Amino acid sequence: MRADPDIALAGDCRKDARECSVGLFDCALLSDRDFLLKKVGQSWAGAQWLLRAPPELLSDREVVLTAVEQDAKMLKVAADELKKDRSFAVSAIDRNVEALAFAPEECRGDREIVRKAMEKDIRAFMSASQRLREDPELVKLAVKKDPDQIDVFYHLRDSQLLTREFCLELLEEAPGALGLLQGISPFKFHDEGDLVLAAVQRDGMALLHASKRLRRDLQVVLAAVKQDGEALRFASGDLRGNRSLVLAAVKQHGKALRFASGELRSDRNVVLAAVKQNGEALRCVSTDLLEDRAI
Structure with a gap:
């Protein structure tokens, strides 16, 4: 049974398997290319069989690439001649973006390879x-x-790129990055009215990162809720009691009603506008209005 390839293939076959069964079987199976090719392609656990494969199979392009597809770290055990082959490294990265971390410096320094990897998974940047x-x-x-990718911003913290001009370019690309950018730069972007206004017009939830002063600014908050009604949650308390502002918010997203003041959650016209936009807004309506048949 220890030398039976069918039994060996039955183990580690679940994609979430994390315990490798290689030690339970006859090591002769490791020299069987057809078997090993199937085995390393099964799962992460199956890919670990490559760690005990003979040198000739560590030089086998397809066997190693199949293992890398399941576990990027398998690129590290490939034969030296494969590691030096740029086309092989490119193929490995194409199959599993995480393989970039284990690729030769030549590949990690190739702009087109990195860009292609980033298009698949932005974490490749790091x-x-x-x-x-x-x-x-x-x-x-x-x-x-991914404006919420903390690692990218952590890296930028000590970068010479972090000039005011470049930060403004980043915010133009991703208004939602306002919060993280504010945390690493010396510039007080969160309190610059024109900049925050432009940001919330493109991403209403960027209001979260605005200064307290600007979250009390009707023009800024109105622009935010028109883009995303639920940005109302970040408005100052007094503005959440502003009828025209809340109406604008619930017309964009009915469930924004839950962030309105208690008085406005009892306002028939405000509630009707919210429910019309999203029926689930009924959950936020005051008890007395729930008996109103029109609502």
Whole structure:
């Protein structure tokens, strides 16, 4: 049974398997290319069989690539001649973006390879060479695709790129990055009215990162709720009692009603506008209005 390939293939076959069964079977199976090719392609646990494979199979392009597809770290155990082959590394990254972290410096410093990897998974940015992590266009791409990617901003903290002009370019690409950018830069963007206004017009939820002063500014908050009604949650308490503002918010997103003042949640016209936009707004309506048949 220990030498039976069918039994060996039955183990580790679940994609979420994290315990490798290689030690339970005859090591002769490791020299069977067809078996190993199937085994390393099953799951992360199956890919670990490559760690005990003979040298000739660590030089087998397809076997290693199949294992890398399941576990990017398997690129590290490939034979030296494969590691030096740029086309092999590119193929590995194409199959599993995480392989970029284990690729030769030549690949991690190749702008096109890194950009292609970032298009698949923005986290690939942090596996790029130091030089490319200072590339303005790649930084913009990273921030645009995921303005909440903390690692990118942590890296930028000590970067020479962090000029006011470049920060403004980043905010143009991704208004939602206002909060994280504010945390790493010396500039008080969150209190600059024109800048915050432009940000919330493109991403209403950027109001979260505005200063207290601007969250009390009717023009800024109105622009935010018109873009995303639920940005009302970040408005100052007095503005959440502003009828025209709340009407604008619930017309954009009915469930924004839950952030309105108690008085406005009892306002028939406000409630009707909210329910018309989203029936679930009924959950936020005051008890006395629930008996109103029109609502």
